[in-house]
Amino acid sequence: MADLVLGPVLRHIGDTDATIWVETSEPCTVHVLGSSEHTWTVAGHHYALVTVRDLESGSVTPYEVDLDGRAVWPPVGVASPLIRTAGDDPEAFVLAFGSCRVASESAEPTAVLGKDALVAYAQRMRSLPVDEWPDALLLLGDQVYADELSEEMKRRVGERHDLSEPPGAQVRDFEEYTWLYSRSWSEDNVRWLLSNVPTSMIFDDHDVHDDWNTSYSWRREMEASAWWEERIVGALASYWIYQHLGNLSPAELDEDPLYDRVRNCAGDAEPILRAFASGADEEADGSPGVRWSYRRDFGPVRLLVIDSRCGRVLAPDRRDMVSDPEFDWIEEQADGDYDHLLIGTSLPWLLPRTMHDLEAWDEKLASGARGDRWARWAEKLRRAADLEHWAAFRDSFERLARLFLDVAAGRRAGTSGRAPATICVLSGDVHHAYAARVRFATPTAGTVYQLTCSPLHNHVPAAVRVAFRAAWGRKAERVVRLLLGPVTAVPEASFSWSKMAGPSFGNQIATLRTRGRVAHLTIERSVDTASGPHLFETVTDLPLTTEERPPEIPTSRAASRPSR
Template structure:
């Protein structure tokens, strides 16, 4: 008899198909049974480093339906758990393609990034506050609304900032006074992070009933992962880095990446096929992770999901980087070509709303953007070797590694967005969804010279940044981000690039909401060509009857996306 160790996580969902990910205690046959329906699916578990996993494809679902499901292992029900106080987990499918948008429910997509499952040991941060993901679960459990899709935009786990309970388990394996100390060392220790993050009862239920899309950021591996060629060279020289990066990439593939893919993509994935057939897939994943780290162009972590006429293209901004200074790019040329193909597939008129998911913001406060542009030029050597060394030290200490720190990639992404937004059949909105920076804000570019073919109205372009889900930010950084949007900050952002003769961006952008601080989630609501967004912040609420503290979400801001000018101006 085997039990369920982790999951189930509902991952991919379309009109009639879904995938459910889970980890079991032993090898077994995993089945998903849909109540009151012939829909369902089964899969044999596969093994990696002694751990057993299944990714079950559920077929035969009705479009536009909501179907409760249960999970059995070798015929024994393990989900819902006996005596569970939570409602049944359900699979909510997309409406059929021919459905009239006026007769279908809006699509609600919640997103955010940066979630500590528990406070790290020895953290010297401000009070962390309640977990926004837990608050969302509480809201759904008490009859409130729940999103149709959850986008987790990076730092789902913190390999370099572990809690006291995790460190206690690591200490049973090795001496924590030796590198990498209290950080995770390898694949086995990564499994501890996912256990801690996904076994919280309310969050576990939420992830079992709301489909999720994920992408990594730096802390999924280590702070400032792939900041620069110099950083990478220093890390590769340490005796413990190789096991960390291989464990990080392999565990991400198992726990996060596979669920981002459609059943058709999984069927065509030779690595997934090979791992399922192997007695233990650890060696195959080890080889794969080595190749992915040594030659990032051979692996694609980015992916695309279509939700009817809403298209999400999730961009890998960590592993796909080109780091030599003279060639420095956020994504390599092949990846950028792929991004163009996915965004433009079927023409801009193929979708009503285009969503670009990126863990790192495209548009920063102007002072920060100018600082990163200036720093990138210094590191490239435009002011000589001495300035270059100073620039590299500053880059690593101040985390200067967003899109602005890769000027060629910033320009390429901007040009792609402009191309889509100016098409005669442009989508109603183009939204760049990001996190990372431990606060939330809304900003819009001013493409004053953007001409629309045929005289139509261009897309509303907006960046929606939401972070953290559960973390904190020091007071001095809050002040710094506020200054970054100020008049003086804008002036500084324009002045610094002149010191290195760097080109200023060919457009400006304005903040139309924020900055907001706290633990938050943002939700996009899309219906036909209409779109709204809302920001909710977690706050403490009453305790459960057993004394367990509860949290709730409170509305902070609402906005509407349309072709009209925004109602909220710079504050």
């Protein structure tokens, strides 16, 4: 008799359809609201992604999960989870987002990590009316930590491997990744949250390994190790199952040849996914890649999530955050009419200017601007200080800037000829939260922001807090440029940006609210001693638009060609 191992996780929501992901203990048929899906098997684990169709637009529908006709979810005494299609006010949209979550077995604060912000968010949601819930949740990387294990996970991994051998106390393969996801998604409040709020996801480095794909030489070193092949195959195969599939719409799933092969495999589909994962990892070496990036539309809000890890191109003579074909696709998705463009990327596009300058300078030095000796030193610095954000991929950084300029100026607008009110880059990774605003050389109708919120649940050392606070200061910027300049000139950015809020530290979650062309950002920090409705303190409360309708852009600008 099959049992529910993990889930249900509500993933994609459309006007009249939804997808719900589950893991089960053995093969079975999963039933949700009259829709059914037989499980498929990978490495002895059993999964299904059920597509529920023919829902009523603007409806709130309770659902249950049955396995072979036996009800298994919700548990006794727990209300049925809900599927909420586009509501009565399609112009209103609420998105919660965050990143970097170390999972705990308990909802209680821990001495080192404090109160889990995602757990606290779920606890507060349970006391709120449904119409005050967020419409969607975006998890921006480090959903699991493959290289930083809890004591319990170390014990389990140690029963299978000698932890004194490389890579030490880290997961090795697909099986151990399934343990990580189980730990991350099993806590009662988080499980309830994921069953009720449609969730989108993208990976970051710790989902695979710290500094994943930071440079060409890093890849060569990893590939030379005896343990890396199993690690990367397990990481990408499990990511495809647990995170990526749910990012796709039912229409995209219907057209996905890999999903079709796995779903209809008569036996265990592990060999199919192993071959896929191994090939996906080779994109950084110039092979045809897998597009992990995706797009979702929520009424007049467009969410475009960019893979800034696996899709990198790393070669001795080339270094790109995103390959040219994928960047072409990203630019195409920015065309059209919408009120707000949300760009999800686990790594911030904009950092404190001091850090940006250091990363851009280090990339230049590592590429050989001052010879091999300096290049080797710069590579060591890059790894030691995690200098691997968009700033460290200058060509990609500037190409993204040109895209945002075109969008903000209305040059990619559809028939309306009107730019979106905001372009918001949503990121995590850096273990603090802040908001920054872009200023291009010429005014634009739309406003571009960097909105960063991290971590959901992790430790931020005091020294890191001091460094980030200082990094936002103009004095630090001048001093760093003065120190770096004599070695090699710091590359200049084509635009400027300034901090609007932050930096704030602690376990945090952000909420972006839009209504028509109005947008508002709230960042809240979990309070370790709080209970009941007082689980957070607000650290940022920032209007992103000053009026409902920004000025119309001139027709001539709207009709001009996008820059490249």
